[in-house]
Amino acid sequence: MNILCVGAGLSGAVIGRHLAEAGHAITVVDSRGHVGGNCHTQRDADTGVMVHVYGPHIFHTDDAEVWDYVNRFAAFLPYKNRVKATTGGAVYSLPVNLHTINQFFGKTLRPDEAHAFITGEQADTSIEDPQTFEEQAMRFVGKDLYEAFFKGYTMKQWGCHPSALPASILKRLPVRFNYDDNYFFHRFQGMPEQGYTAMIEAILDHPGIAVRLNTVFERAQAEAYDHVFYSGPLDGWFDFELGRLGYRTLDFERFTYDGDYQGCAVMNYGEVEVPYTRITEHKHFAPWEEHAGSVCYREFSRAAEPEDIPYYPIRQVAEKALLSDYVARAEQAQGVSFVGRLGTYRYLDMDVTIREALDAARAFAAHAQDGTKPPAFFTAPL
Numbered sequence: 609m610n611i612l613c614v615g616a617g618l619s620g621a622v623i624g625r626h627l628a629e630a631g632h633a634i635t636v637v638d639s640r641g642h643v644g645g646n647c648h649t650q651r652d653a654d655t656g657v658m659v660h661v662y663g664p665h666i667f668h669t670d671d672a673e674v675w676d677y678v679n680r681f682a683a684f685l686p687y688k689n690r691v692k693a694t695t696g697g698a699v700y701s702l703p704v705n706l707h708t709i710n711q712f713f714g715k716t717l718r719p720d721e722a723h724a725f726i727t728g729e730q731a732d733t734s735i736e737d738p739q740t741f742e743e744q745a746m747r748f749v750g751k752d753l754y755e756a757f758f759k760g761y762t763m764k765q766w767g768c769h770p771s772a773l774p775a776s777i778l779k780r781l782p783v784r785f786n787y788d789d790n791y792f793f794h795r796f797q798g799m800p801e802q803g804y805t806a807m808i809e810a811i812l813d814h815p816g817i818a819v820r821l822n823t824v825f826e827r828a829q830a831e832a833y834d835h836v837f838y839s840g841p842l843d844g845w846f847d848f849e850l851g852r853l854g855y856r857t858l859d860f861e862r863f864t865y866d867g868d869y870q871g872c873a874v875m876n877y878g879e880v881e882v883p884y885t886r887i888t889e890h891k892h893f894a895p896w897e898e899h900a901g902s903v904c905y906r907e908f909s910r911a912a913e914p915e916d917i918p919y920y921p922i923r924q925v926a927e928k929a930l931l932s933d934y935v936a937r938a939e940q941a942q943g944v945s946f947v948g949r950l951g952t953y954r955y956l957d958m959d960v961t962i963r964e965a966l967d968a969a970r971a972f973a974a975h976a977q978d979g980t981k982p983p984a985f986f987t988a989p990l
């Protein structure tokens with residue numbers, strides 16, 4: 609079959625590769641001038657630092673097949689994400705762990721003592737059934753840790769008060785009672801030695817795949833293909849006829865530094881008075897490299913306007929209602945499947961994106977073989 613993948617991010621690349629290997633003719637288009645989607649990395653010409661152009665990306669997964677898949681296309685080196693936070697004039701370890709608790713309260717508690725202290729003396733147990741993010745935080749960590757580490761950061765990230773966000777955004781007990789400061793729990797964690805773009809170029813490097821960059825897809829072009837995998841915005845396919853699905857976007861204020869600016873890859877800023885959420889220093893994502901200069905991003909979050917890059921889907925009540933209307937329309941559409949983070953309007957980590965792309969390509973190949981109609985969604989967006 610003659611298949612078009614809209615988007616040269618992980619979704620389009622993985623689906624395109626799988627179906628090219630199955631003998632289909634694949635065209636991949638992207639409006640940007642590079643492959644890789646939001647995972648795109650590029651070496652800075654002046655410093656040589658590998659920059660995560662659309663924000664920091666750390667690969668982590670428990671999915672052994674996905675881990676084998678990425679290692680087929682790139683050499684991965686060990687990388688653990690260890691984030692720090694500046695708040696109240698001090699620097700702490702994140703996620704909130706025993707070190708953070710002892711430093712913050714000026715104590716020397718052991719794990720069970722810290723657990724008793726937080727759940728017994730800090731947590732507001734009068735809140736029986738937390739409904740909002742704020743109530744959840746007050747119920748499980750208490751006012752002091754909530755205000756230092758969760759409140760301001762969340763207000764900056766989501767542009768609203770934590771009392772307007774659902775409790776489900778915050779885990780029941782978002783603190784650790786040991787000294788584990790590895791941000792992720794997953795078995796497999798690492799960073800591609802030559803960056804994500806080189807890995808995605810390798811995925812797309814197949815004689816059955818033609819890649820066209822700087823090419824904006826429009827719906828009328830679908831007629832030239834037997835099927836389209838669309839990893840662009842779901843509402844964009846329908847020309848935003850029912851309205852726009854809400855996103856947060858990010859502004860990155862780039863600056864360079866002669867030396868080591870902050871000594872770690874990611875420094876969060878918990879206070880609402882500091883307008884940015886975090887500073888990323890890109891060279892620390894590649895600790896095996898040495899660079900005299902440094903490239904940093906101050907990261908600001910705000911509501912996305914039509915011309916902005918959509919980063920994080922908001923998915924509150926109003927957005928979910930609109931999403932369900934678009935899903936109903938999409939299910940009537942012919943010759944297209946909606947995939948990836950924009951096509952299904954969900955936040956997806958890279959490993960989940962690859963897992964869903966592999967599953968979608970396999971399911972599509974089965975439909976192609978027995979002549980049945982592939983679904984609009986291989987993973988339900990709602």
Ligand SMILES: Cc1cc2nc3c(=O)[nH]c(=O)nc-3n(C[C@H](O)[C@H](O)[C@H](O)COP(=O)(O)OP(=O)(O)OC[C@H]3O[C@@H](n4cnc5c(N)ncnc54)[C@H](O)[C@@H]3O)c2cc1C
Binds near residue numbers: 615637638858947958
């Ligand atoms: C700030 C940030 C940090 C992240 N950090 C991590 C992390 O640390 N670890 C992790 O696992 N995941 C992380 N992610 C998630 C990761 O970025 C996604 O999993 C991944 O990018 C999803 O790939 P995708 O192909 O579905 O979408 P995208 O990467 O968005 O690719 C979609 C592509 O489609 C193109 N496109 C859209 N519409 C059209 C059109 N009409 N015509 C042509 N081209 C079009 C776009 O230009 C884009 O290149 C992060 C995401 C963000 C926003």
